[in-house]
Structure formats: structure tokens, C-alpha cells
Amino acid sequence: MLGLNDIQYLYEFLFWFVTFFILKKVWHKPEVRLIYGYSVAVFNLLAVFFFSLSSAKGDLNSLDAFAFGFLHTMVAVVMITLVHMSKKLEK
Secondary structure, three states: OOOOOOOHHHHHHHHHHHHHHHHHHHOOOHHHHHHHHHHHHHHHHHHHHHHHHHHHHOOOOHHHHHHHHHHHHHHHHHHHHHHHHHHHHHO
16 A cells, blocks of 8 residues: 655645746746745755754764765855845845
């Protein structure tokens, strides 16, 4: 019998599929792009916090935590940079 874990990827695909079409309808609004950019940056920085916490608790290798944290930090920096560039271009 299929359980929640067996079809998790289907749920994730449906979530991103619906999110894509919602954003496609409202992406022309500057405040939507601003909120989306900052929320992606915040979620990535939250992931860095959780990787650090997991490493401190000993659940995750410290080098893995550093690598994942570095990756998510770079994504957050890129998103914040894109938001600031977008705001400059609108002016």
C-alpha cells in the first residue's frame, strides 16, 4: 500500500507546479518579486541555521554542514543581490 513517504515526490511536484502557475499570473507586480526574493533568501539562511544546529548536535558531519551552509548562503546572497538590482532598474 502506498503511504505518504512513497508519494512524497508527487506532492512536491504538485506544490511547485501550482506555485509556478500562481507566480506566472502575478510575477509582473514588483512587490511580488520583492517578497519572493526576500522569502527565498530568508529560507536559505534558515537552512544554514539548521545545518549549523545539526552539526553542533553531532547529527551531521561538520564538513557537510559547512558545504551545505555555504551553498545556501550563496543562494541567499544571489537572491538579495537580484532584489536590489531589480529595485535599481525599476527606478
